[in-house]
Amino acid sequence: MAKWVYAFGGGTADGDREDRDLLGGKGANLAEMATLGLPVPPGFTLTTAVCTAFYDNDRQYPDGLTDEVEAALADLETKVGKAFGDPANPLLVSVRSGARASMPGMMDTVLNLGLNDETAEGLAKLSGDRRFALDSYRRFITMYSDVVLGVPHSTFEELLERFKEDRDYQLDTEVTAEDWAALIPEYKQAVESELGQPFPTDPRDQLWGAIGAVFGSWMNDRAITYRRMYDIPASWGTAVNVQAMVFGNMGETSATGVAFTRDPSTGETGRYGEFLINAQGEDVVAGIRTPQCLTKAMREKMHDRQPSMEEAMPEVYAELERVFEKLEHHYRDMQDIEFTVEQGRLWMLQTRNGKRTARAALKIAVDMADEGLISEEEAVMRVDPGALDQLLHPTIDESYERDVIARGLPASPGAATGAAVFDADEAERRAKLGDRVILVRVETSPEDIHGMHAAQAIVTARGGMTSHAAVVARGMGRPCVSGAGDIKIDAANKRFSAKGRTVSEGEMITVDGATGEVLAGEATMIKPELSGDFAKLMTWADRTRRMKVRTNAETPADVQTAVDFGAEGIGLCRTEHMFFDADRIAAVREMILSDSQDGRVKALAKILPMQREDFASIFRIMGERPCTIRLLDPPLHEFLPHEEDDVAAVAEATGLSATALMERAQSLNETNPMLGHRGCRLGITYPEIYEMQARAIFEAQAQVEKETGIKPVAEVMIPLVAVARELEILKARIEAVARDVESETGKAPEYLIGTMIELPRAALRAGDIAAHAEFFSFGTNDLTQTTFGLSRDDAGKFLAAYLEAQIFDKDPFVSLDQEGVGDLIRIGVERGRASRSELKLGICGEHGGDPASIGFCEGVGLDYVSCSPYRVPVARLAAAQAALRAKS
Numbered sequence: 044m045a046k047w048v049y050a051f052g053g054g055t056a057d058g059d060r061e062d063r064d065l066l067g068g069k070g071a072n073l074a075e076m077a078t079l080g081l082p083v084p085p086g087f088t089l090t091t092a093v094c095t096a097f098y099d100n101d102r103q104y105p106d107g108l109t110d111e112v113e114a115a116l117a118d119l120e121t122k123v124g125k126a127f128g129d130p131a132n133p134l135l136v137s138v139r140s141g142a143r144a145s146m147p148g149m150m151d152t153v154l155n156l157g158l159n160d161e162t163a164e165g166l167a168k169l170s171g172d173r174r175f176a177l178d179s180y181r182r183f184i185t186m187y188s189d190v191v192l193g194v195p196h197s198t199f200e201e202l203l204e205r206f207k208e209d210r211d212y213q214l215d216t217e218v219t220a221e222d223w224a225a226l227i228p229e230y231k232q233a234v235e236s237e238l239g240q241p242f243p244t245d246p247r248d249q250l251w252g253a254i255g256a257v258f259g260s261w262m263n264d265r266a267i268t269y270r271r272m273y274d275i276p277a278s279w280g281t282a283v284n285v286q287a288m289v290f291g292n293m294g295e296t297s298a299t300g301v302a303f304t305r306d307p308s309t310g311e312t313g314r315y316g317e318f319l320i321n322a323q324g325e326d327v328v329a330g331i332r333t334p335q336c337l338t339k340a341m342r343e344k345m346h347d348r349q350p351s352m353e354e355a356m357p358e359v360y361a362e363l364e365r366v367f368e369k370l371e372h373h374y375r376d377m378q379d380i381e382f383t384v385e386q387g388r389l390w391m392l393q394t395r396n397g398k399r400t401a402r403a404a405l406k407i408a409v410d411m412a413d414e415g416l417i418s419e420e421e422a423v424m425r426v427d428p429g430a431l432d433q434l435l436h437p438t439i440d441e442s443y444e445r446d447v448i449a450r451g452l453p454a455s456p457g458a459a460t461g462a463a464v465f466d467a468d469e470a471e472r473r474a475k476l477g478d479r480v481i482l483v484r485v486e487t488s489p490e491d492i493h494g495m496h497a498a499q500a501i502v503t504a505r506g507g508m509t510s511h512a513a514v515v516a517r518g519m520g521r522p523c524v525s526g527a528g529d530i531k532i533d534a535a536n537k538r539f540s541a542k543g544r545t546v547s548e549g550e551m552i553t554v555d556g557a558t559g560e561v562l563a564g565e566a567t568m569i570k571p572e573l574s575g576d577f578a579k580l581m582t583w584a585d586r587t588r589r590m591k592v593r594t595n596a597e598t599p600a601d602v603q604t605a606v607d608f609g610a611e612g613i614g615l616c617r618t619e620h621m622f623f624d625a626d627r628i629a630a631v632r633e634m635i636l637s638d639s640q641d642g643r644v645k646a647l648a649k650i651l652p653m654q655r656e657d658f659a660s661i662f663r664i665m666g667e668r669p670c671t672i673r674l675l676d677p678p679l680h681e682f683l684p685h686e687e688d689d690v691a692a693v694a695e696a697t698g699l700s701a702t703a704l705m706e707r708a709q710s711l712n713e714t715n716p717m718l719g720h721r722g723c724r725l726g727i728t729y730p731e732i733y734e735m736q737a738r739a740i741f742e743a744q745a746q747v748e749k750e751t752g753i754k755p756v757a758e759v760m761i762p763l764v765a766v767a768r769e770l771e772i773l774k775a776r777i778e779a780v781a782r783d784v785e786s787e788t789g790k791a792p793e794y795l796i797g798t799m800i801e802l803p804r805a806a807l808r809a810g811d812i813a814a815h816a817e818f819f820s821f822g823t824n825d826l827t828q829t830t831f832g833l834s835r836d837d838a839g840k841f842l843a844a845y846l847e848a849q850i851f852d853k854d855p856f857v858s859l860d861q862e863g864v865g866d867l868i869r870i871g872v873e874r875g876r877a878s879r880s881e882l883k884l885g886i887c888g889e890h891g892g893d894p895a896s897i898g899f900c901e902g903v904g905l906d907y908v909s910c911s912p913y914r915v916p917v918a919r920l921a922a923a924q925a926a927l928r929a930k931s
């Protein structure tokens with residue numbers, strides 16, 4: 044029989060951290076902490092299997108669940124010595140979500156459950172603090188109504204605000220016990236008016252209501268968005284944790300807080316966190332009050348005048364410090380911890396591996412390896428290659444004169460510029476149109492997640508470093524300034540003001556998430572420094588990986604950037620990019636529009652010296668690293684002149700009439716150019732084009748060898764081969780050019796000839812093709828396009844609908860379709876290698892920079908991946924992780 048409910052607390056637990064699939068991360072770690080002997084309020088976990096069964100059975104619970112919950116509740120009552128619903132000695136519980144993967148703030152939690160008029164009075168008597176009891180009661184009504192009954196939080200906020208205004212109160216702390224006693228009936232009345240039925244008073248009804256709502260929150264919009272963003276399957280489900288309440292709102296010796304064992308923004312060692320005296324956990328994470336610092340060091344750094352927890356509660360803080368130490372050693376990773384202090388007694392409410400910026404992930408991984416806590420290989424596995432991207436992005440140039448309009452907390456590092464917007468939907472709308480936007484909000488709620496994702500950076504007027512905005516922004520790598528109190532947002536008129544200045548929607552601002560500053564205008568940015576920890580981790584990754592990492596680049600600047608990032612070769616130099624250059628396009632047009640071979644040869648002679656110099660400048664940078672140069676690929680159609688001026692320029696160069704040229708252009712026009720006169724088909728029909736290019740490559744090699752004494756290595760790549768004979772013919776011609784250049788220069792070029800595999804037929808007939816190819820490079824952009832029959836230029840129009848309908852899990856042009864396109868690659872590799880065992884194999888489609896696709900490339904045994912320059916470090920790390928996974 045399935046077991047649906049697992050207990051924890053009192054030094055033991057039914058499960059442990061290995062059970063996170065079943066108990067969710069929160070439940071598994073609560074169980075683990077309980078067994079470690081840490082002070083965890085006892086409770087029990089309804090497993091993720093209950094959630095799955097609930098959704099599979101039309102929101103019905105599985106048989107036996109009610110009995111198991113009753114038994115667990117009775118056991119909990121015994122453990123804490125209180126009874127659920129007993130006015131004389133009431134047990135209150137929290138009902139908390141918690142999935143396998145942490146989804147901070149995305150699902151629901153209800154605190155203080157079990158309160159009604161009688162138990163609230165009982166709690167007042169028992170605690171001797173009526174204000175505390177009524178404060179807990181009003182919190183419960185508010186939270187339960189919002190989460191379970193669908194009566195929004197704002198209903199109660201408005202009642203409270205009006206009440207405070209009438210009495211001239213500024214803060215919630217001024218509201219007395221009598222005041223709460225007067226307000227609570229108003230709260231309940233508001234619920235009854237809204238729902239037509241009274242607020243539930245039976246604690247068991249409340250419990251099942253909350254359990255249902257928390258399971259239901261697995262399917263709320265923000266949880267769905269978050270799952271999509273982080274690839275979390277809907278089938279995982281959430282667990283529900285029912286836990287005895289401890290109270291941080293029991294006066295000045297009580298508090299609640301969130302802490303990280305290392306700084307989640309920078310990775311610096313030293314505790315980092317916030318706490319609030321006389322408050323409950325939600326107050327900190329929701330950013331309702333701006334909290335106090337955890338440590339003295341942090342307070343001094345932030346110039347905060349309020350005492351830190353280390354200073355205000357030294358004894359409890361010392362105990363907390365011991366817990367940090369224990370947890371970090373136990374989990375061997377930075378921990379994100381939620382705790383509550385009830386009248387001087389510390390209680391642990393959650394621990395999880397802390398979300399962190401890429402910068403912090405890197406520092407923590409390297410530091411922990413240096414401290415001997417983890418191995419170098421583990422450090423390599425700890426950094427998400429995709430997130431590394433964040434480190435490669437610019438920061439504000441120091442010499443830039445900053446026009447600071449507001450200051451807040453440096454909640455997530457990095458800098459970005461964009462147009463100010465004040466609403467998440469608008470941020471998303473503008474971003475879709477290609478605008479860079481900065482989302483400016485009073486505070487963010489999880490409903491804003493799509494807007495935060497669409498924005499370049501986030502600014503909030505309220506909230507601390509652990510507010511929702513800060514945590515989510517760090518996870519996404521978006522710069523964030525939170526708690527910028529100077530900012531007054533006028534949402535109705537779409538503008539904000541700060542220090543007497545006004546910024547309207549659409550005006551450009553800059554956010555510096557490292558300093559907490561918001562600047563007017565667009566700042567100048569500089570490239571990041573990639574030494575220190577970054578270089579160290581990369582060295583460890585390079586030691587570990589099997590596959591080489593090359594780059595797709597053709598301009599000297601890009602090639603240099605890629606080499607600086609550690610590229611070990613060029614995997615794709617697209618020569619057509621050199622053809623489109625403004626001062627060459629006229630000669631290219633002259634070549635394609637001339638109707639004779641002589642005319643083409645004449646035009647190509649103009650291009651040859653330019654191409655030679657292009658290649659020479661690349662070889663000078665690349666030295667002995669191999670350079671794959673792809674001969675002309677795009678359809679001639681793409682080079683045709685469209686404007687009258689362009690036609691006139693070609694007419695002048697060729698001596699042909701504009702009318703004759705237009706007729707010729709018309710005849711070259713294609714209905715379906717991507718499947719038309721392109722790739723090797725051009726080489727076959729206009730041999731002089733590829734001959735010129737081959738000559739430019741070989742002559743450039745000879746020239747650079749003469750200049751530097753270093754022998755450049757060229758890999759001449761023929762695109763769009765479908766039939767082995769195409770390659771056979773073109774290879775013979777290129778070899779003839781190589782021989783000519785050798786006899787003219789006295790230098791034998793070092794080269795290979797190979798092909799791209801970008802058509803299904805080429806993959807299927809890889810055996811025949813390999814008879815003529817010394818290497819294959821999988822052109823997975825076109826191979827995806829041709830395998831799906833899906834235009835890569837037009838798919839954007841309906842891709843969103845395909846992702847929405849779960850026809851595609853991911854955009855197949857971004858992450859390789861490992862089943863379909865992957866099968867063709869597998870076949871290509873097998874048949875190619877069977878025909879030529881030393882065949883060199885690589886990938887040069889965009890997928891070469893995508894970590895999941897790189898994992899696939901490792902699995903099929905490619906020799907290298909090639910990606911755009913800024914992706915090179917990502918690929919180095921992803922290749923190392925793939926190698927480690929393959930080993931394990």
Ligand SMILES: Nc1ncnc2c1ncn2[C@@H]1O[C@H](COP(=O)(O)O)[C@@H](O)[C@H]1O
Nearest residue numbers: 137139152286287288289324325381392
């Ligand atoms: N049992 C509890 N006692 C006191 N405070 C609690 C309890 N359970 C949760 N909390 C606080 O609520 C927030 C949010 O809960 P999540 O379930 O982690 O979302 C948490 O920070 C705790 O401080």
Ligand SMILES: C=C(OP(=O)(O)O)C(=O)O
Nearest residue numbers: 822823824825826887888
């Ligand atoms: C790398 C490729 O070439 P391009 O993107 O230039 O078509 C490819 O098709 O995968």
Ligand SMILES: O=P(O)(O)OP(=O)(O)O
Nearest residue numbers: 069141142145146147148
């Ligand atoms: O359990 P998690 O980590 O998903 O988050 P939260 O604490 O917000 O529930």
Ligand SMILES: [Mg+2]
Nearest residue numbers: 069381392393
């Ligand atoms: Mg939590």
